[in-house]
Structure formats: C-alpha cells, structure tokens
Amino acid sequence: xxxxxxxxxxxxxxxxxxxxxxxxxxxxxxxxxxxxxxxxxxxxxxxxxxxxxxxxxxxxxxxxxxxxxxxxxxxxxxxxxxxxxxxxxxxxxxxxxxxxxxxxxxxxxxxxxxxxxxxxxxxxxxxxxxxxxxxxxxxxxxxxxxxxxxxxxxxxxxxxxxxxxxxxxxxxxxxxxxxxxxxxxxxxxxxxxxxxxxxxxxxxxxxxxxxxxxxxxx
Amino acid sequence: xxxxxxxxxxxxxxxxxxxxxxxxxxxxxxxxxxxxxxxxxxxxxxxxxxxxxxxxxxxxxxxxxxxxxxxxxxxxxxxxxxxxxxxxxxxxxxxxxxxxxxxxxxxxxxxxxxxxxxxxxxxxxxxxxxxxxxxxxxxxxxxxxxxxxxxxxxxxxxxxxxxxxxxxxxxxxxxxxxxxxxxxxxxxxxxxxxxxxxxxxxxxxxxxxxxxxxxxxx
DNA sequence: CGGCCGCGTTGATCTGCCTCAAAGCGGTGC
DNA sequence: GCACCGCTTTGAGGCAGATCAACGCGGCCG
Numbered sequence: 429x430x431x432x433x434x435x436x437x438x439x440x441x442x443x444x445x446x447x448x449x450x451x452x453x454x455x456x457x458x459x460x461x462x463x464x465x466x467x468x469x470x471x472x473x474x475x476x477x478x479x480x481x482x483x484x485x486x487x488x489x490x491x492x493x494x495x496x497x498x499x500x501x502x503x504x505x506x507x508x509x510x511x512x513x514x515x516x517x518x519x520x521x522x523x524x525x526x527x528x529x530x531x532x533x534x535x536x537x538x539x540x541x542x543x544x545x546x547x548x549x550x551x552x553x554x555x556x557x558x559x560x561x562x563x564x565x566x567x568x569x570x571x572x573x574x575x576x577x578x579x580x581x582x583x584x585x586x587x588x589x590x591x592x593x594x595x596x597x598x599x600x601x602x603x604x605x606x607x608x609x610x611x612x613x614x615x616x617x618x619x620x621x622x623x624x625x626x627x628x629x630x631x632x633x634x635x636x637x638x639x640x641x642x643x644x645x646x
Numbered sequence: 647x648x649x650x651x652x653x654x655x656x657x658x659x660x661x662x663x664x665x666x667x668x669x670x671x672x673x674x675x676x677x678x679x680x681x682x683x684x685x686x687x688x689x690x691x692x693x694x695x696x697x698x699x700x701x702x703x704x705x706x707x708x709x710x711x712x713x714x715x716x717x718x719x720x721x722x723x724x725x726x727x728x729x730x731x732x733x734x735x736x737x738x739x740x741x742x743x744x745x746x747x748x749x750x751x752x753x754x755x756x757x758x759x760x761x762x763x764x765x766x767x768x769x770x771x772x773x774x775x776x777x778x779x780x781x782x783x784x785x786x787x788x789x790x791x792x793x794x795x796x797x798x799x800x801x802x803x804x805x806x807x808x809x810x811x812x813x814x815x816x817x818x819x820x821x822x823x824x825x826x827x828x829x830x831x832x833x834x835x836x837x838x839x840x841x842x843x844x845x846x847x848x849x850x851x852x853x854x855x856x857x858x859x860x861x862x863x864x
Numbered sequence: 865c866g867g868c869c870g871c872g873t874t875g876a877t878c879t880g881c882c883t884c885a886a887a888g889c890g891g892t893g894c
Numbered sequence: 895g896c897a898c899c900g901c902t903t904t905g906a907g908g909c910a911g912a913t914c915a916a917c918g919c920g921g922c923c924g
Binding site: 595596607611612615 | 870
C-alpha cells in the first residue's frame with residue numbers, strides 16, 4: 429500500500445494506523461455479517477477467508493500472507509462478507525476505512541494503490557473461478573502450488589521449498605476438492621517426482637512440469 | 647454510480663462521458679490484454695465477460711446488464727484481465743479512468759460509489775466461488791435463476807418471467823457445467839413443476855423450492 | 865506410560881456429471 | 895418451398911472425483 433508515496437504522505441498513513449493486533453492460530457479476525465470498519469494489513473503470519481453457505485458448507489475464498497490486505501469485500505455492504513481466520517500466530521494492523529477514504533482523496537498515489545488492491549482482488553477471484561469452473565483436480569493443485577511458490581518468492585522466501593499452513597481439508601475447500609483427493613494428488617505428484625511432500629513441508633522439483641500441468645503455456 | 651450525487655457533481659460526471667458506443671450481438675467490447683483506459687457502463691443490452699486459460703478453455707466470469715459497470719478488473723494491471731462480449735445489441739458509455747479517479751478525489755460520494763462497485767464485484771465473485779467450489783449442479787442452476795430473477799426485479803422487470811440471453815453452453819461455462827447438463831437440469835426443473843422453459847424463455851413457478859434447492863435458508 | 869485426538873494416507877466402491885452420439889427444432893437465405 | 899446451421903434435447907455409457915472405511919502417526923494430557 430505505501431509504495432510510491434511521498435514522505436509526508438507516508439507519515440499521514442502511519443498516523444492513521446493506531447492499532448496492531450495479534451491473533452493466535454485459529455482465532456477469528458472478523459466474522460461474516462459483522463459491521464465493516466477497517467481493512468487489515470497482514471504484518472506477520474497468514475490467514476484464510478471463507479464464505480459460508482446457509483447450510484453450513486464453507487468455501488475458502490482466499491489464503492493471505494504478509495503484506496496482503498484483507499476485508500475489501502466489506503466496503504460495499506458495510507458488513508464483512510466473509511470470515512477471516514488466522515492459520516498461525518498472526519499480526520495485523522487495522523486501517524480504518526473512513527480515514528483511508530479521506531486520505532485517498534488527499535493523496536493521489538494512495539488512491540491509486542487502493543484501487544489497485546481492489547482491482548487485483550477481482551482479478552485473483554476471477555482466476556480462481558477459472559480454476560474451479562474449468563480445471564481438473566490435478567490442474568488445480570498444480571496451480572495452487574505454483575501460486576504459493578510465486579508469492580513466497582516475491583516476499584523473498586524460497587520459491588521451491590515451503591511449509592503449508594493449511595490442512596489438506598482447507599486446501600481442498602479452497603480448490604473445490606475433498607481432502608482425500610488432495611492427499612492422493614500430493615502422493616501422485618510425489619511419486620512422479622514433481623514434488624516432495626512430507627506432511628506440510630513441500631519441495632517443488634519440477635516447476636516446468638507443474639506449469640504444464642496447471643495449463644500455463646510458457 | 648450517480649446515486650446520491652449533488653447536481654453540480656452530476657454535471658461533472660456527465661461532462662466526463664464523451665462517447666456512447668453501440669455493439670451488435672457477438673461483438674467484442676474489449677479483449678483480455680488490451681490496455682485499460684476506461685470503465686464501461688451498460689446503458690442497453692447485456693454482455694458476458696470471460697477469462698481464457700492458455701490452452702483456450704474459457705470460463706465466463708460474469709453476466710452483466712443495464713446499469714452494471716464492467717472493466718474493473720483492469721485497473722490493477724492497466725490491462726483488461728478478461729474479454730467482454732455483447733450478448734445482444736448493446737450500448738455502453740465509456741468512463742475514462744484517469745478522469746474518474748480525479749473526479750472521485752473531488753467528489754466524496756462519487757468516490758464512495760466507486761468503492762462500492764469495486765467491493766461488490768469482489769463479493770459477487772466470492773459467491774460465485776462458493777457455487778463453483780461447493781455446490782452441486784442443480785444448486786448452481788437454481789442459484790443462477792434466482793440471481794437473474796433478483797436482478798431483473800431490481801430493474802423493474804418481471805422477476806418470474808424473462809428471456810435468457812445466453813446459450814446453454816454459456817450458462818454451463820458460467821456455472822462450471824457442460825451444456826448437456828444444463829439442458830437436462832432445465833428439463834428436470836420443468837418436469838418437477840419448478841419452472842417452465844421453452845428455449846430461452848423461462849418462467850419461474852416455485853421460487854421457494856428454487857431457493858431451497860439453491861441452499862438459501864429463508 | 866497409555867489413550868485420545870487431529871491430521872494424513874490409502875483402498876474399495878459409488879455416483880454425478882461428462883462424453884459421445886443421434887435426432888429435433890426454429891430461423892435464415894436461396 | 896427446401897437445405898442448412900446453430901442451438902437444444904435426449905439417450906447410453908464411462909470416468910474423475912466423492913464417499914465410506916480402515917489404519918498410521920505424532921502430539922498432548924491425564
């Protein structure tokens with residue numbers, strides 16, 4: 429969010445941030461239906477966002493880590509549309525929305541960044557819809573792993589070796605699959621030499637093959 | 647978009663709109679990858695937006711009608727992420743983005759409306775992810791029909807009797823199903839007395855049953 | 865220590881939706 | 895009129911992924 433801001437603007441943004449909150453693994457950052465007052469920037473850790481059907485089924489709609497901003501879906505209705513849950517011990521800082529809107533009016537680059545975040549969320553959701561609507565299970569899982577890989581890399585971590593923060597069931601929910609299917613696919617990718625899995629730690633051996641599986645033509 | 651604006655602000659918004667463009671059925675409003683310069687407000691007709699996988703598979707991500715604003719997914723990357731195609735003869739007016747950002751800074755209610763549009767798009771995409779990831783075919787189709795019903799009603803049309811603008815294949819692509827499945831489900835809903843279908847004209851007879859099918863608890 | 869519990873793996877079977885195929889139907893142009 | 899074409903419907907059979915079930919493993923607590 430602060431990218432490209434003048435020092436003075438940065439100071440104003442800083443001043444807006446009053447609170448930094450800690451959550452333990454499993455704790456709820458906000459619930460669906462709660463009044464929306466602020467966005468949350470993740471400073472440490474990671475969390476998932478889920479939407480719930482009336483009958484209790486849940487769909488994980490996002491997996492968020494350091495630097496991500498969550499809660500954007502609450503702006504329109506002034507209520508959170510989904511529920512955010514920490515996947516590990518996590519720290520976020522709240523960005524009060526009315527103050528942010530105000531600042532965005534005063535600071536064009538901030539306004540621009542805000543719009544970028546909103547728009548990128550839409551783009552991300554649309555790729556997810558492509559996955560869920562048109563891809564087969566193995567393509568989805570390969571895409572998921574590559575997506576994680578990319579995001580870890582952008583944050584300066586290894587792009588080929590990381591620890592999953594989600595259970596098989598959560599991965600399944602995110603990808604529209606059952607946990608058994610996820611587990612089987614991990615095993616298959618492992619046997620085929622594409623990856624190494626041991627519980628939640630994953631090594632990607634053959635990015636090219638994964639990309640091909642995921643439907644990337646590169 | 648203009649909701650809640652002062653007369654003077656309205657005039658400024660009006661002044662921004664230079665062009666109104668017409669498209670015939672099947673024509674492309676914009677393509678994925680094209681530079682993003684403007685949003686488009688639909689004044690007449692309807693269109694679909696689709697994302698394409700590298701291998702040519704396509705997923706319809708949205709179905710848009712009068713009053714909807716499309717193109718929001720291009721803001722973040724400055725390129726359109728999806729392709730928009732007219733489903734019938736359609737008129738849109740372009741809202742140049744740089745001008746709109748500028749105006750949004752000057753006119754708080756406009757800024758707010760813009761954010762609402764962006765955020766609602768995210769919310770819509772998330773419900774779609776819930777559908778695609780967790781619902782069965784009949785639930786998806788019931789949800790689709792109810793969604794249309796609601797939107798027609800909000801625009802002053804009948805909520806129980808309307809004409810589909812999409813082919814079975816397009817509905818299928820939107821819902822992550824094959825056209826045959828869509829056709830079969832229409833027939834089944836018809837036989838069960840929930841709806842009447844004749845080609846593309848649909849009457850909804852039993853909204854309550856559809857809602858139950860769709861997983862609404864109401 | 866032993867028992868429990870959450871999570872993961874793997875096998876066997878089932879089924880909802882896809883695939884393949886054929887035919888109907890309405891509109892359009894010749 | 896007829897032929898063609900895009901769209902839709904319907905049937906038969908197959909398969910990817912779900913479901914059901916059993917077991918393994920590590921961590922935690924009494």
